[in-house]
Amino acid sequence: MAEPLLRVEKLVRRFGGITATDNVSLDVASGELHAIIGPNGAGKTTLISQLTGHLEPHSGSVSLGGRDITYLPAYRRCALGLARSFQITSLLLDFTAADNVALAAQAHAGTSFRFFANARKEKGLRDAAHAALDRVGLLHRADVVVSRLSHGERRQIELAVALASKPKLLLLDEPMAGLGVTESQGMVKLLQELRKEVSIVLVEHDMPAVFALADRISVLVYGRVIASGDPAEIRANEDVKRAYLGDQHVVTHHG
Amino acid sequence: MKAFTVSKAVTALMLAGLVLLPLYSQASGNIFILTLFTRIVILALAAASLNLIMGFGGMMSFGHAAYLGIGGYAVGMLAQEGVGSGFIQFPVALAASAIYGLVIGALSLRTRGVYFIMITLAFAQMAYYVASGLARYGGDDGLTVYKRSDFSGLINLSNRTQFYYLCLACLFAVIFLIWRIVNSRFGLVVQGLRSNEQRMQAIGFPAKRYQLVCFVISGMMCGLAGALLANNTDFISPAVMYWTRSGDLMVMVILGGMGTLFGPVMGAVVYLLLEEFLSQLTEYWALIMGPLLLLIVLFGRGGIMGLLGRLNRG
Numbered sequence: 001m002a003e004p005l006l007r008v009e010k011l012v013r014r015f016g017g018i019t020a021t022d023n024v025s026l027d028v029a030s031g032e033l034h035a036i037i038g039p040n041g042a043g044k045t046t047l048i049s050q051l052t053g054h055l056e057p058h059s060g061s062v063s064l065g066g067r068d069i070t071y072l073p074a075y076r077r078c079a080l081g082l083a084r085s086f087q088i089t090s091l092l093l094d095f096t097a098a099d100n101v102a103l104a105a106q107a108h109a110g111t112s113f114r115f116f117a118n119a120r121k122e123k124g125l126r127d128a129a130h131a132a133l134d135r136v137g138l139l140h141r142a143d144v145v146v147s148r149l150s151h152g153e154r155r156q157i158e159l160a161v162a163l164a165s166k167p168k169l170l171l172l173d174e175p176m177a178g179l180g181v182t183e184s185q186g187m188v189k190l191l192q193e194l195r196k197e198v199s200i201v202l203v204e205h206d207m208p209a210v211f212a213l214a215d216r217i218s219v220l221v222y223g224r225v226i227a228s229g230d231p232a233e234i235r236a237n238e239d240v241k242r243a244y245l246g247d248q249h250v251v252t253h254h255g
Numbered sequence: 256m257k258a259f260t261v262s263k264a265v266t267a268l269m270l271a272g273l274v275l276l277p278l279y280s281q282a283s284g285n286i287f288i289l290t291l292f293t294r295i296v297i298l299a300l301a302a303a304s305l306n307l308i309m310g311f312g313g314m315m316s317f318g319h320a321a322y323l324g325i326g327g328y329a330v331g332m333l334a335q336e337g338v339g340s341g342f343i344q345f346p347v348a349l350a351a352s353a354i355y356g357l358v359i360g361a362l363s364l365r366t367r368g369v370y371f372i373m374i375t376l377a378f379a380q381m382a383y384y385v386a387s388g389l390a391r392y393g394g395d396d397g398l399t400v401y402k403r404s405d406f407s408g409l410i411n412l413s414n415r416t417q418f419y420y421l422c423l424a425c426l427f428a429v430i431f432l433i434w435r436i437v438n439s440r441f442g443l444v445v446q447g448l449r450s451n452e453q454r455m456q457a458i459g460f461p462a463k464r465y466q467l468v469c470f471v472i473s474g475m476m477c478g479l480a481g482a483l484l485a486n487n488t489d490f491i492s493p494a495v496m497y498w499t500r501s502g503d504l505m506v507m508v509i510l511g512g513m514g515t516l517f518g519p520v521m522g523a524v525v526y527l528l529l530e531e532f533l534s535q536l537t538e539y540w541a542l543i544m545g546p547l548l549l550l551i552v553l554f555g556r557g558g559i560m561g562l563l564g565r566l567n568r569g
Binding site for chain 1: 458
């Protein structure tokens, strides 16, 4: 089998006495949409933060395309083709939608130590921004300041920002969080399109969405991966059923 | 063509006033007003430089007056040692400011928020005490600059009008530079970092090096103001670096409107004119000035520029 795009090996991260990430290993193959699910407090966001470089693990390793990135700062990982969206929308609120996306494109288009030419008039950057906004269906809102956009629109811009950096791997931390039913459906449709172009790690609470989208699913409970497999396997897995019914003591006895 | 707005009209009026001031001074024989406005223009330049990091970059430096001292002492010390050429004094002033900014910035930018304010303040106070200890250059009492910077016939700094126009040209040049910078790639990154540092890191920008470069540029601009200030007063003392002077600069920026191109100029003009006018009325002028500033900050978010902007809509 070919080298996986993302390989996580025996990752451990503790907060005081709590082991939030407990010996997590997982592989994401190129072209795959890999979902990570688990109850609240299972350590999903902690795991994502270690993948993006916002948090350092205590042991274990993360490699991207065969290269060890365990201790690389976030901005270096981004240059290697890792992009993320935030669970809680994190955008430049006082910038327009197009500016937000264009900055992401700028980060990957040569040096930003240019002091004189007007960056908003750089055609390459604007075009990239408009293309990414078009991709998520928000081109008509390009020149609106983000603080005036709705929550759903901001979630879409999060995606456009991630796309503008032309990533190999997209880490999506609950892209449906706080979306209404129709908005969620729109997002699922959008992700179905995107997955054709880019590998995705998806952390999500919305189970129907996860089962509709994922090639593979890893289930995280108390920081451990208790099951990993395709949607049918996960649906049939007894441990997973118990975890979601709330009987988590049983689950923790398993490795 | 963009629409006419009140704030644009007021700004244009102010700039025209600054350009025409020497004519008025000559016609009316009022020399004092030219001296006063030379000082205002120089401090407006310092405020504009502070606005680059504070307003656009979100870096609340409480030690900006240190550069006024560094620029000033570069001129004063070189003059004392017999180097009177402005072609040497001014580049040295800029270089010294850049080095100070690089070192202080590299250390201060490890911190954020209140800590950043405190550490920049602490370094500026350190510079103040170092200057006080320079026995050879007057120590606490300061240093008289007997001869203004010599630009070998190109421009005569001892001529009031020429010197005023030199200061004004420097102010305009700096504002033009800031305008270009804030709209450049670099400027967008710095403003993005002010808005949301985590996001900027996540899309691939290492925050610190951009902020550090911005910090150094701003420091050099203020160092230029310092070199001009020493020429204006023919004197430099540690007092120009004292923390209250840094506070004055901050007030000018906030009063005029943070993160606007001409706000700091407006702020400097209003603040220093008020100071001048009120101090003639009463010895206790600060008692009137204080509440006045409070009112503007409380009710005029965005400073004078913010107020003017609302006038237009209201």
